[in-house]
Amino acid sequence: MYKTRIIGTGSSTPEKVLTNKDLEAMVDTTEEWIITRTGIKERRIASDGETVSTFAYRAALNALDMAGVAPNELDIIIVGTITPDMPTPSVACILQNKLKATHAWAFDVSAGCTGFLYSLAIADNCIKAGSCKKALVVGTELLSKITDYQDRTTCILFGDGAGAVVVSREKGERGILSTHLYSDGSCADLLYMPGGGSACPASHESIAKRMHYLKMDGNKVFKIAVKSLEEAALTALRHNNLKGEDIDLLISHQANIRIIQAIAKRLDLPPEKVFMNIEKYGNTSSASIPIALDEANRQHRIKKNDLILLDAFGAGFTWGSALIRW
Numbered sequence: 001m002y003k004t005r006i007i008g009t010g011s012s013t014p015e016k017v018l019t020n021k022d023l024e025a026m027v028d029t030t031e032e033w034i035i036t037r038t039g040i041k042e043r044r045i046a047s048d049g050e051t052v053s054t055f056a057y058r059a060a061l062n063a064l065d066m067a068g069v070a071p072n073e074l075d076i077i078i079v080g081t082i083t084p085d086m087p088t089p090s091v092a093c094i095l096q097n098k099l100k101a102t103h104a105w106a107f108d109v110s111a112g113c114t115g116f117l118y119s120l121a122i123a124d125n126c127i128k129a130g131s132c133k134k135a136l137v138v139g140t141e142l143l144s145k146i147t148d149y150q151d152r153t154t155c156i157l158f159g160d161g162a163g164a165v166v167v168s169r170e171k172g173e174r175g176i177l178s179t180h181l182y183s184d185g186s187c188a189d190l191l192y193m194p195g196g197g198s199a200c201p202a203s204h205e206s207i208a209k210r211m212h213y214l215k216m217d218g219n220k221v222f223k224i225a226v227k228s229l230e231e232a233a234l235t236a237l238r239h240n241n242l243k244g245e246d247i248d249l250l251i252s253h254q255a256n257i258r259i260i261q262a263i264a265k266r267l268d269l270p271p272e273k274v275f276m277n278i279e280k281y282g283n284t285s286s287a288s289i290p291i292a293l294d295e296a297n298r299q300h301r302i303k304k305n306d307l308i309l310l311d312a313f314g315a316g317f318t319w320g321s322a323l324i325r326w
């Protein structure tokens, strides 16, 4: 019996901190509004010269180090991101070169904030299919590069960073028990970036119209996110004949403290079984779950054989869950 097991975690975030007080000076908002409506106190923002692959590389090195795996042992590198260094080549190929992971094939996954979960599920399926033994899975974003710091409804939410895991084909019952992924493209216009693609390449006009920034109808996204995250979490439990009380730690996408609390309530989870670091990083999209997973792991919040539920929702819409026996 083989399973895909996470054998190393890593993360990396920028040094520069953007506080709610800083945002008060930039847009019409208050520290109190941001904390009560989102749970966010500060977020990390990349400095000039730092790119998405800068943090992906550091997070990957940390994960490889913990796993005791050399880059040339990797068969695949999968990177979830919506803010690549450039449209092409992929961040995964840039990372493959930086790591000198000469045996790995590498590609990016664009699935909004569910990018890491999609990437993890792909790695799990490749391992199950026998096409690889070791994979590096990364979630990395510089959302600050596509955030409109004149729009108070979005700029208070987003931050930068990267998280990574090394997964390996291992004997035994411990590892990824299931992944469930979903998409609904009919709601794409509730959370999107209109400019920069083939529909609207960069031009003086598109830049003047601020089309290269994320646009979101936060309130509508909020309601759909809660419902979708609940469904994905409950499906994971039902599929494995488990109940909410069996979960040792919920690591949900860190988009809004009220969303995470709603999921925890639905699963009947006490606060100590719910990991949160949204107050420090805000919403880092694809990076949020692997950063949280790495922090939980390094803080010894996760023990061998614990049942860990990952739950994510993002632009697309995309959403999903993964259940892991650690």
Ligand code: ACO
Binding pocket: 028, 029, 030, 033, 034, 037, 038, 112, 113, 152, 153, 154, 156, 191, 217, 218, 219, 220, 221, 222, 225, 255, 256, 259, 283, 285, 313, 314, 315
């Ligand atoms: N400061 C002060 N007031 C504000 C701010 C702000 N920063 N932003 C909005 N407001 C105002 C609004 O204008 C509105 O005022 P009005 O009542 O006079 O019209 C009022 O606050 C309430 O606005 P809502 O949008 O209804 O506030 P809500 O409680 O929904 O919170 C938020 C907004 C935080 C964006 C929330 O909706 C949310 O978290 N949405 C989900 C985000 C999410 O899950 N994203 C997932 C994926 S992200 C990705 O994939 C990249």
